[in-house]
Amino acid sequence: MAGPLPAPPRLRRVVVDPRSVLVAGMAVAMAGMAVTLGLPLTQDPALDGTVLLPWWLLAGLFAATEACVMHIQTGREAQTVSVSELVVVLGLFYAAPADLVAGNLLGSAVILLVHRRSSVLKTLWNLASLSLQMVVAVGIFRFLNDVGNATHWLAWVAACAGCLVANRVSVLAVAGVMAIYDGRPPLTPLLREVATGDLASPVVVTLGLIAATSLAATPAAVVLLLVMGAGLLIGYRAYAALSDRHLSLERLYRFTQAISSSPEVDEVLSSVLAEARDLLHAEHAEAVFVGAEGGALARVRLGATGRLTRSEGLPGAVDQWLLDQVMEEGASLTLARGTRDADERSWLEVHGARDAVAVPLRSGAGVLGVIVVTNRLGEVRTFEDGDVLMLETVATHANVALQNGELISQLRHDALHDALTGLPNRALLQRRLASLLSDGDPGRIPAGAVVILDLNGFKDVNDTLGHHQGDLLLVEVGVRLRDCVGADGLVVRLGGDEFAVLLDGADEETALEVGRRILGQLRTPVLLDGVEVEVSGSLGIALSPQHATDPATLLKRADVAMYEAKRTGEGLRLYEAHLDPNDVNRLALVAELRTALTTEDIQVHVQPQAHTDDGRVRSVEALVRWNHPTRGRISPDEFIPVAERSGLIGALTTLVLDASLAAVAQWRRSGQDLSIAVNLSSRSLLDPGLVDEVAQLLQYHDVPPAALTLEVTEGSVMADPTRAISLLRELRALGVRLSVDDFGTGYSSLSYLQRLPIDEVKIDKSFVTDMLHRPGDTSIVRAITDLGRNLGLNVVAEGVEDQKTWDALAELGVHVVQGWHLARPMSVQALLPWLRERRTQAKDAPTPTPPAPVDLGTPA
Incomplete structure (x- = not known):
């Protein structure tokens, strides 16, 4: 009798990353272009027969130059310089095109797979890019040069042109990969990179031309060239190592002085993590502390803007593995790039890191925690034994400044208690x-x-x-x-x-x-x-x-x-x-607001601001608008409190900031140097991630910080003045301008105003609208203007509805005005046409009176 049928095998679902598919398609396209362009050159012989370089020798030379790359560290940037273009120049003169391409691909493949241990996809992409670069270099060289002598000036020009154009092909290929993984790359940096290329490339090409010319004079010069090249490489490496060691010792000395004189835990941790990150030329650094009996982890991380952020949580499996390795064994741990160890690879994948170093933080009672540094800058180098020793030195100095029980209790107390x-x-x-x-x-x-x-x-x-x-x-x-x-x-x-x-x-x-x-x-x-x-x-x-x-x-x-x-x-x-x-309606509004944040129902409009002295518009205020598909336009006074209560204010603030900075970038590209003001809610001033988010958005849109003004109300600051003022100071340190909105309606006082790191005050429109008919309002406006001017602050008045009010404000000394008399709120796209029409009317008008506004939407 037959037994029961075995259960069918379970099929594993293979998840394919669409971005990897695009990169693979890009590699296929580059390889196809290389084959198409290179086929006519396959039968061509070497241009100069004085010295013949076979494919196997070229492969060895390419492998040697890629294995012995030079690393130049400038501040936080790491640049890898290869002299492989020297071999390319020699191959253009003394090798057949087919041998040059084959040698380059074979030598590079050995380095990518054996030395750097690159993934299959990365290896294939790099080889496809290199093949296209070689074919472009050879094609341009052969097209421009019909002289077989390496000493002729035309041959030099052709070699330079071929290598430099091939270098730009590499830049564009890398930009394509960045666009696939990170979105569209910024246009300005890309154009700058295409214009400048690899700064070391012209120098290496020149050395290649010297070598080619020397070989044309006498093949025996190869011995002298090899000796000189090896000497230069060894000398550079020795100098770089000595310079790096000297700078590291100097930084350690200053670091020791800084933490020994700092009684504050935050200052010590900030110095420790910043020094660890900079000394190891890495992207990230954090300290991890463990509670008693393996409790929750307390993480302290150094952000991109130098701010410390804290978090707590139970350790996962991969985190527990690293803690066991470092804290229980008391030994440092290096997770090298391309490691084959399964546990190390799991930790790196979970934390999105390429490589890492972890060293213990010791105290008299044992191991206190772990310092972890991740992502060595550059694409070639990974962390080495010298980096581990350097980080252990930092940890040793940090141990003197940190106390075991006091540190952990203070970190947790600060995170969970009111100051x-x-x-x-x-x-x-x-x-x-x-x-x-x-x-x-x-x-x-x-x-x-x-x-x-x-x-x-x-x-x-x-x-x-x-x-x-x-x-x-x-x-x-x-x-x-x-x-x-x-x-x-x-x-x-x-x-x-x-x-x-x-x-x-x-x-x-x-x-x-x-x-x-x-x-x-x-x-x-x-x-x-x-x-x-x-x-x-x-x-x-x-x-x-x-x-x-x-x-x-x-x-x-x-x-x-x-x-x-x-x-x-x-x-x-x-x-x-x-x-x-109204609870049910409010819940419905929350759900609809959450949906609107992912559609185009919420938009940013702007209202121009003009200087009173010359009437020129140099800034605008961003105003958020919600056009509901069924309810029509919903007032900000209705949905912003809903966003604050429901926790959606962070996403709404991000949307407004992103759209506003995108508009500024668009205007700047059109030749209009305009700044924009964005309102912050009271909840935004309690968001510890706001500073990093503003910095990232400014960098993403390539907008200078001074072009952004963040407006806060007096009441929002006083909800928690200690935290709010600290956050405002961090924003000011970024270079962002700060303004107090609705000034005069809240906690206005000289002592309060002096505590805020602000650049301007904005007089509430309730004092401006009827100031010509209410002497008391005029007195308030005059007092605020005098106060602002004496404190060196810019004074802005909103609610200006006629020319007489404009003139009165200018006479009082108000710097900037805003209101219906100048313009009503309008869409971002309508601003530039409005500015052009206003300038045209200003040229034709006998007086500088602003033109009558066009009704473009609901006022602020």
Whole structure:
């Protein structure tokens, strides 16, 4: 009797990267072009028969020159210089075209596969590119040169032309691969690269012509040429090694001085990671610390702009493998480029790295953590033993500056606690809340409550007594909340004057009792600067599982209850469904906004700004517009708060910044040197990745930082002034201009204004529109203008609707105006035609009065 049939084998799904297919197609196309162009040359003999170079000798020469490349390091850039063009020049004169191409391909294939261990696709692409370059070089050389003597000037010109054009073919081929993997390469750098090419190429070609001329005079010169070439290469390598060693020692000395004099952990870590990255000529550096008993990893990474970013998380399998290798063994680890080790390859693939070095950070109690440096600059060199020794030296100096327990606790405390009050922050609240709601038995959500507190009248304290006293008030409120709640809950500062309390296992009665206790504690006056200040608050409570079973919804509904308590003056309110009647509509709007961010429904319009002295337009303000397919135009006042509450404000800000900088780049290409102003929301000022994102977008669009102005409101800064001002200073360090929007409507004061690293103030249009009819508004505008001018700030007025207001503002000393009298908001594409029409009208008009605007959209 036959047994059961075996199970059919499982088929593995092969995932094909479309980009790899395109690269392979590009290689086939280049190879086809090489064959097509090279067929007519296959039967041609060598141009000069004085010295004949066979294909096998050329292959050896090409392999030798590619194996002995020279590396030139300039700052953070690494350039590899090959003298293979010297062999190309000799082959043009003393080898048949077929032998030259065959020798080049064979020698290069050996280096790519054996020495550099390139992938099959990369090897095939490089060989196809080289074959096309060789055929182009030979074709141009033979076309321009009909003289068989290597000493003739025409032969020199032909050889130079062939090699230089072939070099440009290589540049364009590489640009094609960049376009496939990274999108369209920037046009300006590409044109510059095509114009300049490899800077070392003319020098190498000249040396090749000298060698060819010498061989034409006497074949015996080959001995002298080989000796001189080897001597130059050895001398350069010795000089480069000595220079690199000298620079490294100098940097280590300065690094040791820097960390020994720095008491701040952030400064020490920044110096350690920056030095590790620069000394090893690498792209990235990070420090990884492990909690007690193999807990979560705390990562500190040095960003592209020099900022430190932190993250926490449990280690994955590949990370645990590296930690076991370095921390348990206490030995350094090198993951070389092209490694065959399966574990090393897995780690590199997971982290998107080509190569890496990891060394332990030691302390008196053992290994504290790991410093990891990845991606050696350049395409040829990988990390070597000397790099490991250098990184170990950096780690040794870092160990002196870092303390084991203090470092880890401070890193985690800073990431999860508020700097002013020392209370846990929103991140820790969300983590604890998520842990609470996921700790129950299957099918049962644990009980708990969230209480959100917003202080009443906190702005008055700031305005009357100053921000220092306001900060003291927040600290005192934090102390009272902790005393009131005790060990029964977690007290959190959410930002600004908003606090939260998480009560684990609390029911409705317990949560309400805690809320009443908090309000009672707040009624006791606080002594600030000799003045007794009465404090009150509004509290909202949401319960789990009655009101929500996930952290985001529970916090949101506690927030809804708090706003109802503030609106009604009750002081304390429990969430009820009828308090949030627009919740379904708002959720629908969130979903539609998320979809609109991926379509063209959200667009950027611009409104010109003109200088009052000459009427010229040198800048515009970006205004976001949402044209809903069914609801029509939705006001920014409606959808921007939705974006902030739903977490979509980051994506919306990225879209506006990207579109605005793309418009500036387009205008600059058209000869219009215009800058643009973009508004930032209060949530954007709390985004730690904003600075890196702005820097990357500026670089991507090739726009100078000074062409971008970022506008913030006074209220958005004061929501969390410590973090906001720190972020604004980092943006200012990039070269971006900063402006305070709606100035005069918020926390305006001289002491506040002096703290901000700003370039201009923007007078709110509520003071400008009726200033000719309301003397009080004129006085405010004059005061703000005088204040701005005395502080060296540019002053912008918006809401200018007639020529008389324009003239009055100019007389007061306002620098720039914006409003309907100049132009209404318009699309990006309409700006340049509008500017041309305005200049035409200005030439024909007897006075410099701006032309009447054309209605191009809803005003800002």
